[in-house]
Amino acid sequence: MLVRLQSAIGRDDLVEQMVLIPEPKRSSLTNSQTSNAINLIVGYNASPNSHTALDIAFWIAHQTRLATNQQVVVQAVYVVEQNQSEKSLDKVNWADYLTSCECGVSNMYQSATSVLTQPKIKGISQSLQAQTVTHLEQADKILWQARSLAEEWQGSFKSHLRFGNVATELAKVVKLEAADVLLLGCKSINHKMIQALGFNFPCAILGIPNGIDE
Structure with a gap:
């Protein structure tokens, strides 16, 4: 995937710069290897670096679809950190309010609404403090x-809203979705998020290269 991206933008150093944690060795075929979807x-x-990482993910997905006709699903995970959320969050049955959005973008606005719609927020605001509603x-x-x-990008997309520790929740989604790649807005293996995720991660972790906006 990175080789295709290199060819598309005229770079030859993306693999060296972007692969922060390499893909683990697999002793047998995994779900991601046997599945048609990537x-x-x-x-x-929403930080500039994370926005760049998301843009790169759609770029990779686009190039992969052109070259292989494989379905590629880009999934964005936003984690409300534990110290940002109120204790009252634990008292809410989030399964009743939060759903993932998974659809082709062409049908997105017809068949799916925002992950947290205004009616849903109104429905739970009476049981949550004002600060909690602000987080939502x-x-x-x-x-x-x-x-x-x-x-x-006209691509398939799915979003996740999670609560808790960022590294822990990212790892959970990666395992749940049998992810092939995790992309982060990091430029170095020394970034605190990479250190928190650890070096025995179930998939490759990619960062953003220097000068990608030049």
């Missing part, structure tokens, strides 16, 4: 930005 997970928080509204806006970028 899953690219992106840690997204902020999360809704952040994931909407990710879906807007997905619309530009």
Whole structure:
């Protein structure tokens, strides 16, 4: 995938710069190897670097679809950190309110709404403190930005809203979705997020290369 991306943008150093944690050795065929779909997970928080990582993921997905006709699903994960959320979050049955959005972008606005719609927020606001509702509204806006970028690329997209430790929740989604690659807005293996995820990660971890916007 990175070789195709290198060819598309005229770079020859992406593998060296972007592969922060290499793909683990596999002793047998995994779900990702036997499945028709390729899953690219992106840690997204609307920061410039995470936005670049998401853009690169859609770029990779586009190039892969052109070359192989394989389905590629880009999935954005936004984690509300534990110290940002209220204790009252634990008292809510989030399964009743939060759903993942998975659809082709061409049908996105017809068949799917925002992960957290205004009616849902109104429905739970009476049981949550005002600060908690603010966190949910902020999360809704952040994931909407990710879906807007997905619309530009005309690709398949899925979003996740999680609560807790960022590294822990990213790892959970990677395992749940049998991800092929995790993309982060990091430029070095020394980044604290890479250190938190550890070096025995179940899939390759890619960062963003220097000078990608030049």
